[in-house]
Structure formats: C-alpha cells, structure tokens
Amino acid sequence: DVKVTQSSRYLVKRTGEKVFLECVQDMDHENMFWYRQDPGLGLRLIYFSYDVKMKEKGDIPEGYSVSREKKERFSLILESASTNQTSMYLCASKGLAGENEQFFGPGTRLTVL
Amino acid sequence: QKEVEQNSGPLSVPEGAIASLNCTYSDRGSQSFFWYRQYSGKSPELIMFIYSNGDKEDGRFTAQLNKASQYVSLLIRDSQPSDSATYLCAFGNTGGAQKLVFGQGTRLTINP
Numbered sequence: 526d527v528k529v530t531q532s533s534r535y536l537v538k539r540t541g542e543k544v545f546l547e548c549v550q551d552m553d554h555e556n557m558f559w560y561r562q563d564p565g566l567g568l569r570l571i572y573f574s575y576d577v578k579m580k581e582k583g584d585i586p587e588g589y590s591v592s593r594e595k596k597e598r599f600s601l602i603l604e605s606a607s608t609n610q611t612s613m614y615l616c617a618s619k620g621l622a623g624e625n626e627q628f629f630g631p632g633t634r635l636t637v638l
Numbered sequence: 639q640k641e642v643e644q645n646s647g648p649l650s651v652p653e654g655a656i657a658s659l660n661c662t663y664s665d666r667g668s669q670s671f672f673w674y675r676q677y678s679g680k681s682p683e684l685i686m687f688i689y690s691n692g693d694k695e696d697g698r699f700t701a702q703l704n705k706a707s708q709y710v711s712l713l714i715r716d717s718q719p720s721d722s723a724t725y726l727c728a729f730g731n732t733g734g735a736q737k738l739v740f741g742q743g744t745r746l747t748i749n750p
Contacts, residue, residue, distance in 0.1 A: 558737075560740075565742055566742055567642075567743050568726065570738075615681055619736065625670070625672070625687045626687075627738060629681035631680075631681055632681050
C-alpha cells in the first residue's frame with residue numbers, strides 16, 4: 526500500500542526557532558513536494574525535488590529550505606520560524622512523468638507562537 | 639488574474655442531485671488536469687485526471703475538459719452525503735516532476 530508519512534501531526538514552536546519537518550515515502554518515487562495549505566488560498570508549492578540532492582523552488586520558497594539526502598526522505602526546514610508560517614504543511618510524492626498521481630502525507634499542523 | 643480559479647463556495651446540493659464543480663485556468667500550455675477530494679482534517683486524494691478535450695467518466699464522477707475555453711469541470715451524479723468535502727482542481731505542466739498548481743478549493747455539502 527502506498528504510504529507517505531510525516532514526522533509530526535501537530536507541532537508548536539516559538540518565533541525564531543529552527544523547525545524541521547520530515548517526510549518519508551516508501552514508493553521509491555523520484556519526485557517529492559512540500560506544500561502549505563491556508564484557508565482560502567488552496568495548496569501552495571514551497572519546494573520540490575526531482576532526485577536525490579536536487580531541489581527547485583516552488584511558488585513561495587521565502588523563509589524555507591529543503592534537504593533530500595536519500596530518495597525516500599524530503600525535509601522542510603524553517604530556518605527561523607515566524608508567526609506567518611503557522612499553517613498546515615503537506616508533503617507529497619510522485620513517480621515518473623507517466624504516472625499521474627501525487628500521493629499526500631497526512632499533514633503537519635504547525636503553530637508558531 | 640489567478641492561475642486557477644474555482645467557483646466560489648460553499649456549494650450545497652440535495653442528496654441524489656448532480657453536483658457541478660468548475661475551474662478555469664490561465665496557462666494555455668497546461669497539459670494535464672486533476673480533481674482532488676479533501677475531507678475535513680484529511681489530506682487530498684486524487685479522484686479524476688483528464689488530458690484530452692471532452693468527457694471522462696468514472697462511476698458517478700465525470701470530468702469535462704475544454705482547452706479552448708480553458709475550463710475544466712467535475713460532475714458528481716447521484717450525490718451522497720459521503721461526497722461532502724472540499725474539491726481541489728489542479729493543472730500540471732509538462733516535464734518530469736509535473737509540478738501542480740492548485741485552485742483554492744470548493745467546499746461541497748450534500749444535504750440528506
């Protein structure tokens with residue numbers, strides 16, 4: 526069965542802290558994505574990766590960085606968390622171009638105080 | 639102009655009726671179109687994708703694509719209370735990673 530897991534379901538951090546969100550997929554997918562979801566704004570792409578150690582900026586990369594050292598793991602890093610980064614963060618993975626579906630993890634609801 | 643616009647919700651439909659969800663997109667180079675369903679508190683799941691102009695049917699769901707009008711829709715026949723969810727349309731660019739651009743979502747409620 527397809528599985529994308531995220532390290533935490535809920536997370537509360539303080540302004541200025543460094544935050545790591547982890548995503549692991551067990552489908553041997555090449556492509557992995559980080560989105561944030563906010564009411565009325567839909568899903569917005571932060572970063573994506575199409576191979577190990579490869580990454581590209583999405584639509585809203587400011588304030589975030591990513592790391593992909595292994596094929597199955599894609600990490601999102603908030604270098605210095607701010608209150609406007611309070612959001613639902615969703616990780617997704619996808620196989621090669623001929624495959625259609627992005628599979629989503631359960632999400633991490635991050636609150637920055 | 640937003641890249642993807644969905645009809646504003648929330649949308650309320652009686653059980654057994656047809657629910658119609660609409661989406662327009664601005665990128666004429668878009669090649670692939672997707673409908674995701676997201677239950678409250680859950681992550682999105684793919685229900686339909688369509689690449690070619692016309693209709694594509696899967697059970698009670700029909701996706702309709704009109705590339706000339708830059709318009710994609712999702713029809714849900716014989717709506718059930720279990721169809722109550724937020725529906726997200728998305729379009730993909732070409733290329734290996736096939737990055738998706740999502741609409742803001744339409745919340746659908748099916749009333750028994």
